[in-house]
Amino acid sequence: MKQPTAAIIIIGNEILSGRTQDVNVQYIARGLVEHGIRLCEVRFIPDDETIIVETVNLLRADNDYVFTTGGIGPTHDDITSASVAKALGLELTIHPEAYALLEEFYAQRAQPFNDARRRMAMTPEGASLIANPLSAAPGFIIDNVYVMAGIPNVMQKMFDSVIPTLSGSFPIHSRSVTAALIEGDIADDLARLQHHYPDVEIGSYPSIRGEMLCVSIVIRSHNVSLLDEVEIKAIDLATSYGGNLLEN
């Protein structure tokens, strides 16, 4: 069984200008890993129709799933829905279910359901909706493209609702061994360990805790018993260099 793959497109000038710190990639990435889907690529692109069209078409051809965040609000710079429709060669039309949802949401709050808000009911023809329990305006799924909001708490609710519907595979499990060590001391031995176990992926991630240099050795594999075996070797390796084991 081939592992399904995914790509993320983060859409928005506010990210590329450094105004906003993206936190959506990590949330989606973690959910995909747990579900056994490999995240192959992430791109941050501006609110530009030509670029959105090109990027969506490239990445949906290469991956089983494409997730977009951002650009589905009511303002003039929210052009994701129209751009995704164009990418797929579909009409952008009023989605009756989305329209009804939004109409009711604004009626209940006695807020005007104006032209700007009506735009949020538009999706490419044939899209199915992704519910937004926080502020009504839905995301949508069309073909293998999942179009979600950019605001993190809304995006998270949307993503949580779609992840159980995706085809995963045997999930990848991981073990981490973190120790007060200097990466360069253990690097040669770690390379030997990786060479000896080609079917696990061994990563080495240095960090600084307070003023203490640490290394996390992260071991990933589909095969849990192999993982257990390599974890023991990694612990031996770390402690042989006098590294105190730390919480991951």
Add this chain to the structure above:
Amino acid sequence: MKQPTAAIIIIGNEILSGRTQDVNVQYIARGLVEHGIRLCEVRFIPDDETIIVETVNLLRADNDYVFTTGGIGPTHDDITSASVAKALGLELTIHPEAYALLEEFYAQRAQPFNDARRRMAMTPEGASLIANPLSAAPGFIIDNVYVMAGIPNVMQKMFDSVIPTLSGSFPIHSRSVTAALIEGDIADDLARLQHHYPDVEIGSYPSIRGEMLCVSIVIRSHNVSLLDEVEIKAIDLATSYGGNLLEN
């Protein structure tokens, strides 16, 4: 004068697996904006030679500057330097200045200057170094590609040292008007404002503060007097909807 452009490549499986939250994009993005360089695209890619080679070559052809972060440490999964050399069709060789720096750094600390650490002295032929005042192992510049560490505090020192050497243009200035408003209420008027001022870029960014819905109207332009004019209009617009102005 054409505005210079840049792209960022974030290299590392730890980012794509969701293990690590990237914070380097925002730091680089802010520095570029202040310096008058337009960040056009960001890609997150895995530690995979073929993908690194292809991505570096694509983005360096399209942009004045390419910045990479990650994959220049001493371990087996640090393949950025070798991959960038391959992308440019250059030999990966010992950089004498880097070698001397590292040799002295480890001698002073009585740490072994082993094979793994020697790898950190390797750069593509003809590269110039980017100093690392924290842990010695340098980044490097080759052609229009700036190869930096992934650890944020090291990356920041490296980026701070190169930014003054880049050709900027007239910087883009910005004004923000934040108010307790609902985006959908002001969207139609905001679209009219954008239409009236095609030479400024007007963005609208909703957020939730506590339980209060807010909108930040962000106005960007090279032209400060135009910016002042549009800022006043944006304030008028926000207050005409009863929105209390807030700190940005």
